[in-house]
Amino acid sequence: MKNKDIRHSLITLITEQKESYYRLAYSYVKNEQDALDVVQESIQKALLSLDKIQDINSMKSWFYKIIVHTSLDLLRKRKKTILTDNQQLSALQNGKADHYTDLDLRKALDELPHKYKIIIILRYFEDFKMEEIAEVLDVNVNTIKTRLYKAHKMLRLKME
CATH class of the missing domain: 1.10.1740.10 (RNA polymerase sigma factor, region 2, helix turn helix motif)
Structure with a gap:
């Protein structure tokens, strides 16, 4: 091509x-x-x-x-x-924050370790197949499945 x-x-x-x-x-x-x-x-x-x-x-x-x-x-x-300057600090504090409608899920997701969080995002928010996630993250498909299972378990505990 x-x-x-x-x-x-x-x-x-x-x-x-x-x-x-x-x-x-x-x-x-x-x-x-x-x-x-x-x-x-x-x-x-x-x-x-x-x-x-x-x-x-x-x-x-x-x-x-x-x-x-x-x-x-x-x-x-x-x-x-x-930050070397109070002016820089105050400029950062005045920034605009984005808002989410499902804050409990977002908070629980944010608290997950990165290696679990990214799998949840790619699988459920971006609708990736397990093989695609494995390709993006350069890991074995079985590792993705294991991490997804653990991520579900951690999210369930945090949401309760």
Whole structure:
């Protein structure tokens, strides 16, 4: 397949799935603007890495993987940021927070360890198959099944 065709397929995929990509990024960064930045940076990374796509059928999971890694990169950078000025601190406090309708579930999900949380998000919010989740996270399908079972158990305990 030509690079031009791959590029067109990627653009089509991104356009059709933009809300899903935003939701996934938001689930990591917890901020509307940061999530938009993650998606934008991920698109840029994907366009620059088109030659690395070996199978056009795995493009969806390939791009999800880019979103996950870009989100994690942002979170790592955030941890390194040191506020040096009260003015910076007050600017951050005045930020706009996003709101969810199901706060109990969101809170319980946020309290899950990352390796369980991402599986719940991809499986139930993004409707991924187990094999697709395994591909995005680079782990065995049986590991995904085990983690999903444990995540259900932890969520059930937290929701009670």
